[in-house]
Amino acid sequence: MKTDLICSACDREYSAGPDEPWRCDCGQPLDFAEQPLPDADQPPDFCEIDTRDGLWAFEEFLPVRRVVSLGEGFTPLTDADEWNTQFKLDCVFPSGSFKDRGATATLSRAAELGVETVLEDSSGNAGAAIAQYAARAGIDAEIYVPADVKKSKLTAIERAGATPVRVEGTRQDVTDACIDAVEAGDGWYASHAWNPAFFAGTMTFALELAAQRDWSMPDAVVSPLGHGTLFLGMYRGFKALLDAGWTDEMPRLLGVQAEGVAPIASELQGDGDTDSDEKNDVADGIQITQPVRSNQIVDAIEKTGGDAIALDAETTQEALDKLHRTGFYVEPTSAVAVAGLSAYRERGTLAEDADVVVPLTGSGLKSS
16 A cells, blocks of 8 residues: 655655655655545444454555554543543553554555664654664664663664764754755654555544544643644544544643643644743653644544643643543653643633543653
8 A cells, every 4th residue: 555645735746665755855745645534334343343453443544554453443542530520541552652563554654665674763762762763674773862861762773773873962853963864875764744545544643532532522632742743643534534424523622731842732822932042851752843743633633622731740741640540651741731631721722511522642650
């Protein structure tokens, strides 16, 4: 299934292949030219879904064919009474984060295209996921990471046989170094921010959630927001369900960013000054100053009646401590969404009795 690509801005199309560009000539991200939809106009009963296929149980929605898999998907959806919400535990994936959703689709496409080496830049989780699935595919991987990357994530990359490339400077410096290598012809860009296959994988969050709730939509989903990998994936998944006629509404998508590095919140409402000296270093996994798909993120927020806010380190740490005390051992960035749920209620954006789902995106086992 070698689906062609199309520019999200100028509609220029590109043929699929190992030499396909990683972005449009105009500089904007590429997406798949087609969004497959199932033939059936009614969703199946949950008992009819073979959950042993994991997220690939929804292959009719995916523009990528399953080639590389570790059985990922159908993560638990559990009540969290302390917050009057439901948590979807994407922290229990094989590599310990939701990024496996994108990695299985991205490496499946890479394998189908005959790619020999993939390159990725990451603060840790995406790099670990790409490294693990590249190992499964028998594809070489080079992962560009910050020089101060957490040891647990660096170890995960190295033990999977990938080559970590540590880069001094900002998170943007890491990306720039990786792009230079891609432009030099060192490998295929398996970027969780740029590669459309990654978003084809993360859209399965919405499909699983809908199926687990018997195709009933929550009022809202509150999610961490950096590059928008999960945020945009959810939007595309919920929209595909609506287009297929399997659901009749979409939840509001509410993003939460880290104070001091909150470009989307700043654009929408001046919340979270990106020039502030106060930075939320607890939520280190979403400190993205220039989200590649910022226009698409804002569009998803507007079309779902959503929003984006920025929260400080103290608020995030308090939420993390409470999560740990109640049995949810997640990494710090996961806590920003839980803190965001409380903040949205305090601001009146969400009613206290609103039906809300929050993804817990990464395991605490990789937080040291």
